[in-house]
Amino acid sequence: MNPSRTVPDAEAELQRFREQWRAEVAQNRRPEASSSSEASKPQTKPDVASLPPAPSAAAARKKDIQDLSEEIEPRTYHDLPDKQELLKLGVEGQSHERNPFQEPSTALEHYEHAVDKETQGNLGDSMRHYRKAFKLDDGVHEAYKKKHFPPSSFVKPKPMNPNPSAAAITVPGTGHHSLHGSGGLSPSLKQLVNDLAGLRIEPGPPATDASPQEPSPLGELPEEILTQILTSLALEDVASFARLALVCKRLAYLAFTEECVWKRVATGEENGFAAMLYDYVCDIEGFSLEANDSIAQFLRPDSDEDDEDEGVVTLPPTPAERRSEFAALTDQLLHTIYASSWRQMFRLRPRIRFNGCYISTVNYTRAGATATNTLMWGAPIHVITYFRYLRFFRNGTCISLLTTSEPADVVHHLTKENMHSHHHSGSMLPSAVMKDALRGRWRLTGPASSVLDPVTDEPETEGDVHVETEGVVPKYTYKLILTLAHAGKAARNNKLAWKWFGSWNRLTDDWGEFGLKNDRAFYWSRVKSYGVGL
Numbered sequence: 001m002n003p004s005r006t007v008p009d010a011e012a013e014l015q016r017f018r019e020q021w022r023a024e025v026a027q028n029r030r031p032e033a034s035s036s037s038e039a040s041k042p043q044t045k046p047d048v049a050s051l052p053p054a055p056s057a058a059a060a061r062k063k064d065i066q067d068l069s070e071e072i073e074p075r076t077y078h079d080l081p082d083k084q085e086l087l088k089l090g091v092e093g094q095s096h097e098r099n100p101f102q103e104p105s106t107a108l109e110h111y112e113h114a115v116d117k118e119t120q121g122n123l124g125d126s127m128r129h130y131r132k133a134f135k136l137d138d139g140v141h142e143a144y145k146k147k148h149f150p151p152s153s154f155v156k157p158k159p160m161n162p163n164p165s166a167a168a169i170t171v172p173g174t175g176h177h178s179l180h181g182s183g184g185l186s187p188s189l190k191q192l193v194n195d196l197a198g199l200r201i202e203p204g205p206p207a208t209d210a211s212p213q214e215p216s217p218l219g220e221l222p223e224e225i226l227t228q229i230l231t232s233l234a235l236e237d238v239a240s241f242a243r244l245a246l247v248c249k250r251l252a253y254l255a256f257t258e259e260c261v262w263k264r265v266a267t268g269e270e271n272g273f274a275a276m277l278y279d280y281v282c283d284i285e286g287f288s289l290e291a292n293d294s295i296a297q298f299l300r301p302d303s304d305e306d307d308e309d310e311g312v313v314t315l316p317p318t319p320a321e322r323r324s325e326f327a328a329l330t331d332q333l334l335h336t337i338y339a340s341s342w343r344q345m346f347r348l349r350p351r352i353r354f355n356g357c358y359i360s361t362v363n364y365t366r367a368g369a370t371a372t373n374t375l376m377w378g379a380p381i382h383v384i385t386y387f388r389y390l391r392f393f394r395n396g397t398c399i400s401l402l403t404t405s406e407p408a409d410v411v412h413h414l415t416k417e418n419m420h421s422h423h424h425s426g427s428m429l430p431s432a433v434m435k436d437a438l439r440g441r442w443r444l445t446g447p448a449s450s451v452l453d454p455v456t457d458e459p460e461t462e463g464d465v466h467v468e469t470e471g472v473v474p475k476y477t478y479k480l481i482l483t484l485a486h487a488g489k490a491a492r493n494n495k496l497a498w499k500w501f502g503s504w505n506r507l508t509d510d511w512g513e514f515g516l517k518n519d520r521a522f523y524w525s526r527v528k529s530y531g532v533g534l
Contacts, residue, residue, distance in 0.1 A: 068485035068497040068521075104129070107136035111144050120406065121361030123383045196253035219250075230254060231261045235270045237355075238346075239526075262342035266330075269394070273330060276351055278446040281396040284468055284477065285439055286416075333447060347492050350463035350484040352392050352444060357411055358496050358522035360388035389414060390467070390496070390522055392442055400469045400478075401437040409433060411527045438478070440469030455479060455500065455511055465496060477504045479511075487523060496522035 104110045114129035133140045201219035206212065218226065234241035241261070245252035254261075266272045282288050330345075338345040368380035389401040391414045399414055410433050418434040445464040453460055467480040481500040486492045498521060502513040 068483060068495070070485075070487040070495070107133045107140040108143050108147070110136065111140045115144075121363050121385055121387070122406065123363055123385060127383075193253065193257060196249050197257075199250045199253065201248055201250045226254070227258060227260060230258060231264050234261050234265045235268060238265060238271055241265075256343070259342050262346055266342045266346040267327075271354075272346065273349065273351060274326070275354070275394050276444050277396050277442070278444055280441055280443050280468075282441050284441055284470055286395075286397045286441075329447070350444065351493055352442070352465065352484075353493065353524050354392060354394060356524055356526040357389055357391040357414055358524050359407055359411075360390075360520050360522045362386050362388065362518055362520050364518040388519070388522065396441050396443070398440045398442045398467060398469070399437050400440050400467070400480075401434065403433055403436060405433045407525065411525070414527075438469040438471075440467055440478075442467045453481070455481070455502065464499065471503060475506050477506065478502075479504060482522065485521075487521075494524040496524075 104113050110129045110133035114126045114133060117123075117126035117129060137143070201216055203214050203216035203219060206214060221229075230241065230244070233244070241255060245255040267274055269275045280289065333349070334340055334342070334345055338348065363383065363385050365381050365383055368382050386402065386404045387407065387410070389399070389403075389407075389410060391399045393399075393416075397416070399416070399419065401410065401414070403410065409430070413431040413434050414437075418431045419437055419439060443466050445460045445462055445466070447462040452458065461483070463484040465480075465482040465484065467482065469478045469480070471478055479500075479502055480498075482496040483499050484493050485495040485497050487495045498516050498519055500513070501516055501519070502511050504511055
């Protein structure tokens with residue numbers, strides 16, 4: 001026997017064993033794949049002539065744009081804590097026993113952290129916590145369901161009679177009526193509101209049976225003074241005014257039906273439509289448009305030398321005229337669309353929110369590189385996660401930021417003071433995440449707009465938000481066209497869906513469109529550090 005041929009023979013035998021093993025594994029998997037493919041195939045081949053024609057790209061995009069609402073509200077970051085505040089010592093009322101950055105130890109804690117990371121879009125950390133949770137306890141998902149979703153939380157309500165009056169089938173049910181019709185209230189809700197009309201604010205129960213009845217300061221106030229208090233609260237924070245309905249039935253009645261409060265909120269500049277801008281009022285850098293530039297937009301070109309109106313200049317409307325037009329349009333929409341209800345108008349009419357920011361969480365996967373000198377059955381997969389942030393200001397400016405930093409590290413620094421303050425400085429401050437932020441301006445499309453967008457050549461519809469920002473290099477300007485939608489059954493105007501995204505080259509004066517394959521919609525998140533006056 002030749003010893004020099006022992007090693008090559010062993011390698012050849014090992015290679016044959018590997019190939020035989022791989023063939024057996026592939027043969028075992030082949031019946032499952034074939035059975036699933038046969039089950040998915042149709043029994044008969046359809047006639048090609050009978051198939052409907054494929055929709056065009058424009059029709060498909062129009063269909064996608066029209067259906068932008070969601071029944072389930074996604075993850076939002078309401079009242080995000082400030083990490084710098086949590087690290088302070090000696091703050092009154094702050095609990096120092098619990099470390100918010102402490103790693104979980106039990107399987108259930110790992111599973112809860114994994115769910116939180118997954119809803120935030122951080123899939124890498126989510127998978128790491130999932131692995132640790134199932135290594136500690138393979139039945140941890142059952143414990144999570146028992147803790148957060150007990151059987152008592154899934155009690156089904158009793159079905160109601162859709163036709164209680166035994167009316168004919170041809171009469172439409174009241175449950176399908178639009179919110180704009182009949183005041184936007186169902187008969188049962190109207191009856192409930194009428195029942196609450198005669199109630200008053202009751203004082204709290206006495207401490208003991210022998211204690212005297214405690215007074216009720218709010219219950220003793222006149223209706224006019226109480227309405228002024230509620231108006232001040234609604235202007236400060238509309239959400240707190242709505243939560244006031246949970247206190248007692250009388251306050252629930254006032255919060256639901258006090259139209260003077262809702263009118264002040266809807267027409268005010270604090271949170272209402274008076275703060276909406278339907279034309280650009282500044283440039284991308286935030287400087288107000290010059291009067292001459294505004295007048296030049298209204299100059300009429302000469303169409304004919306013999307035109308009698310040659311040389312006539314149509315001046316832009318004054319602020320007083322704009323306010324008058326806005327009031328007339330608002331009053332018209334109130335009676336024609338929103339059933340004369342200021343509350344419905346404030347909820348349903350498209351508007352931008354200023355007491356927070358809009359966040360888009362983007363996740364996608366891509367194949368990783370494989371080494372040529374290793375035997376691998378599967379290629380590595382990389383999970384890419386990044387965030388887009390948009391914050392709007394009442395003066396017509398906005399901030400756009402694309403970064404991989406999570407919302408807790410970014411939203412508290414989305415201010416004008418932090419714009420471009422850390423370029424090429426190597427700063428390690430928490431606000432250094434703003435080094436890539438872009439300045440911009442915004443406007444909202446009104447209901448009376450009938451012009452065509454010069455970029456997309458499509459008519460502007462009410463609720464479209466046009467945003468223009470700086471580019472990564474000075475010769476480019478980015479343009480975003482978004483549309484306001486809602487996510488959740490009760491929430492409104494908390495979502496910005498993409499319609500178009502592109503750039504304008506100042507040197508060549510042409511537009512380029514970006515693909516929106518991986519981008520996701522923006523969802524509004526309330527930020528506690530922002531005040532309504534900012």
